[in-house]
Amino acid sequence: MIQRLLPFLTLIILFVGLAIASPHFLTQTNLSSVVRQTAVINIMALGMTLIIISGGIDLSVGAILAMAGLMGTMAMAAGLPILVGVGVGILAGGACGVVNGFFITKLRVNPFIVTLGTLGIFRGLALIISNGLPVHKIPPSFSFLGEGTVLGVPFVLWILLLCALLMHLLLEHTKLGRYAFSIGSNEHAAFYAGIPVDFHLTAVYAIGGLLTGLAGMIEASRLMTGQPTAGQGYELQAIAAVVIGGGSLRGGEGSVLGTLIGAFIMGLLSNGSDLLGISPYLQQAIIGAVIILAVTVDELRKRRMTA
């Protein structure tokens, strides 16, 4: 039980430790900057949670994020209203997810390979479409999405909480979520039970794409540009958040709460290192070590359970 709570305890210890170690930690400016920084990864990680539960992985989310941000801002630059632009970005992300799902289910190629390939394809397309140049002609009020405040709390936190709630409902209370668990835990058993595996896997990647699309619009709003090079390396952070939160790359395991905790642990680690003046080089090493530690502890727990 203690081991199951370990990620949560780690988060609390980190929080309390940082509050004691640095007087700047518990300020509203700092905390809202942590929330804003982690929100993008966090929302992507929610989609990644669903994908990893279904036994898959998506390495292309960083490229999808860039593609979505680019499409959304281009729509705005072309004169469409902000809300429509955001919608375009989200749908572009969803379309990329459908492409991933199609390759994975119809060509029966391993998701790791497919999304490694589409990572390059989506990124390349984004660069071609934009000619490598960022989109700047964006209405100023678009910045509200990433930088606005509602009831004294960053707007992105509300968005994150809403997405987290919806993803939790999807995983625990819908057929789609249940099928994701079934397919991830034992794809053969799911197939033998007559579950339409291909359809649901495609839906899983599509939902991952929609969330990444939303994350892409938030990122674009924070930068106030549509960057074809945005989001490089984000896929690994999203995967790390899921894994620290107890998701298993073998599929069938993972939770929204775990992923949120995982993402915030990483967010606090990097924020804390900044506050305490730890070099950004060392930061990377610390986060890497935490990933290995978290997974090791989780494996030990499972081994003890089965023994």
Added chain:
Amino acid sequence: MLLHLRNIEKRFGGVTALSSGNLSVDAGEVHLLMGENGAGKSTLMKIVAGMIPFDGGEMLWRGQPVQFRNPAEAARNGIAMVHQESLLAPHLSVAENIFLGREDTGWLGWVHRRRMMQRARLLIEENNFPLKPEWSVETLSPAGKQMVEICRALEHGSSLLIFDEPTSSLSESETRQVFRIVTNLRNRGMGVIYITHRLEELRSVGDRVTVLRDGVTVHSGPLSGLTTDELIHHMVGREVSAIYSRKPGERGAELLRVEGLNRSPLLADIGFSLYAGEITGMAGLVGAGRTELCRALFGVDAIDSGRIFVDGKQVEIRSPRDAVRAGLALIPEDRQRTGLATGLPIAYNTTMASLGAVSAFGFLKLSEERAVTLEYMRKLRIKMDSPKQLAGRLSGGNQQKVAISKWLAKGARVFLFDEPTRGIDVGAKVEVFEVMDQLARSGAAVLMVSSEMAELLQVADRILVMRQGRITGELPGRTTQNAIMRLAAFEKESGVLQEKPE
């Protein structure tokens, strides 16, 4: 005498695989090792080949007591095994496989490629094998792969070669080729142990035969003069231990009819019917095609031709989804791999095939799911703590019941049980039989595929027997093991048993 095994014992956990394995093999003889599925043949040979240790008894090799710690040690002593499933490296060449692990190397591990190629070519020519040293092993037929394994054994200077059912995956002409090779090896003074189910083919090859039954050597002697009936008696022998007896079912409407089903390379011209209220047994030896038939009926593997009728209506089954829609249920042999999601809660497994029934507009009604799971827990007497318990933490028998509950919840009417009692203890077996009986009495049609002939005799209303991809006959439920074995291993129902012409 090359090899002498005296009272070899082997236990796996609490299960005794061998209690008294006896066998002696001379140089220059082909020794057949026979027995039913699970009699302990493969276990005994794995011990000889150093793949697993034995717990008791004595093994003499050229008169010296030995206990090989690993296959390499057995190989150094001149014992090699040709496996049923090839253990070659598929992407390497024939020559590289022959010398795998004992490459001809020089300074800093430099491999003398050309020298190895030449030696491999010589070896292949000596044996007249249709192989080339530079061919990639993955392109070879099963027989070709066995030839590579034989070359490897010869290159290692083996004096005893063990064949584990080498012909079960071979065509007829390939089988003849293997027999020719075996005869050659014997003529060159090697000892050959040949594990097989298919005696009639081997009359011409074998010199002596040893029969294992339930982990005990029950017969050992020359092959000539031994009739097929005597051999069957040795293989089956035991009294049917009556752990369960069932009142015969009453045949109702025809629920499933299969006509002219073919799927190359194994299944040929399969036709049979299943009736409501009846448990139909299906017997056969390993490799007879029973599991393949279940998979084909259930839409896992595509069929080449044939028609399937459910409830009198022809159905197209191209996937398990189609099969489930038509009212079929498959409780597969490899429960852990295809039957259950062991990492998920019991409730998730119970409703896996019928999630639509406990949900509305895509949302699950979790309390209903819980109620359904508890209902089947009571009905099937599943021993579990709560519907949230992980399915993998149940005992084998209870896992089997959860797999069954999945189909009950779906309302299936034709149940295909593939080896339903594999890996579960006697008490749980009886409970599984009771569930099957309950199913039949409530109007379902049940097919019970089993390698346990005694269990088929106790449970089934009638028994279909398969051999090499065909249904070779139908027997009444109260038949004998000898009658089943005759259809499963030897000639057709009406055919005359062929003996070796003297």
